[in-house]
Amino acid sequence: MSRPKLESIFKLEREPAPLNCIDFNVMTHDVLRWYESKIEGSFSDEVEEKLIKGAWALYVNRGPTMLPRHTYRVIFVADYRYADTGNYWRDKFMSESAVVRQAWVNHAENKGVNVSTIPINYKGNRGPKTDAFFKVYKIGRQYATEYFPFFEAEGYEADDWAGSLYRLSRDSDDDSVVRQRQILLNTLDRDWSQLVDEDHKVYFANSRVPFPKEKIQERLVGNQGVIEHTLHRMKYEITHPSGLAEKKVLHSDEGDNLPAGSPVELFDLCHANTVWDIDKVSNRDKFVEEVNNPNANCRPDHYDQTLRQFLKICLESPVGP
Numbered sequence: 001m002s003r004p005k006l007e008s009i010f011k012l013e014r015e016p017a018p019l020n021c022i023d024f025n026v027m028t029h030d031v032l033r034w035y036e037s038k039i040e041g042s043f044s045d046e047v048e049e050k051l052i053k054g055a056w057a058l059y060v061n062r063g064p065t066m067l068p069r070h071t072y073r074v075i076f077v078a079d080y081r082y083a084d085t086g087n088y089w090r091d092k093f094m095s096e097s098a099v100v101r102q103a104w105v106n107h108a109e110n111k112g113v114n115v116s117t118i119p120i121n122y123k124g125n126r127g128p129k130t131d132a133f134f135k136v137y138k139i140g141r142q143y144a145t146e147y148f149p150f151f152e153a154e155g156y157e158a159d160d161w162a163g164s165l166y167r168l169s170r171d172s173d174d175d176s177v178v179r180q181r182q183i184l185l186n187t188l189d190r191d192w193s194q195l196v197d198e199d200h201k202v203y204f205a206n207s208r209v210p211f212p213k214e215k216i217q218e219r220l221v222g223n224q225g226v227i228e229h230t231l232h233r234m235k236y237e238i239t240h241p242s243g244l245a246e247k248k249v250l251h252s253d254e255g256d257n258l259p260a261g262s263p264v265e266l267f268d269l270c271h272a273n274t275v276w277d278i279d280k281v282s283n284r285d286k287f288v289e290e291v292n293n294p295n296a297n298c299r300p301d302h303y304d305q306t307l308r309q310f311l312k313i314c315l316e317s318p319v320g321p
Helices: 024-039 047-063 089-098 098-111 131-147 158-171 189-196 221-234 241-251 285-290 300-312
Strands: 019-023 073-077 183-187 200-206
Touching: 019 024, 019 158, 019 221, 024 047, 024 131, 024 183, 047 131, 047 300, 073 158, 073 285, 089 098, 131 189, 158 183, 158 189, 158 285, 183 189, 189 200, 189 221, 221 241
Parallel strands: 019 073, 019 183, 183 200
Antiparallel strands: none
């Protein structure tokens, strides 16, 4: 990369406060990794729960760690599975699609296996969640819903809410808050990077710190960063982040268990699905209201208080300064 990293030159604005859109399940895994590596089994259950809650307060109120501390408007978006299937609308789409069935047949033939021997459900290649995950999830959800706007809708994923946020920024009037403010997509899910649009101040804030030998070290990602990452990882050229979904049709998405040749609707977050439309769910009006609130709502007092408590017991903070 011949240009400077975006995070080294990026200037955070104050009015309106930048929006920190947090992928709840991704942050759960961030806290979980810290808990399992530093805390689990070293304290009583009561102390562990307090430390987990403290970690949530630090992760949320620090803001994206590739940038200086700042005051943000925070919203959470979360996955919410159907009660009957334990999956999402994309799984229903896949089960009803002849195109997907043929894509799985082609995939199996390419791998030299029988299609009946491989998982073909959406996210069907993922293992079950652990007790530790649900412990961290429960405490984080209690904290997030008590202090911040939290959005979910049955059958939809956090990805769908992120797409709705992007469309609000793209399609709202020029004088609207959501159009004027900086939007940081706080996740490690690269599906969200198709929503990056510097003309609308939308950026991908990668929550994962790159490994030392990774070719791409940039974490705050604008248009060019998505273009470069797509070429590096997928070997496809795009001219704008919104072109990523069409390339995933050709490339597949192993993380979500989507074979190459799947319909673009399964990958596309830039446009609302014509059948499963997140923009029509009952709490969408509240979502619009919250992302158009210009004021910061993060809790630097929670961050500072928790950091002091961690230092008192000689416990290193799980997030950077």
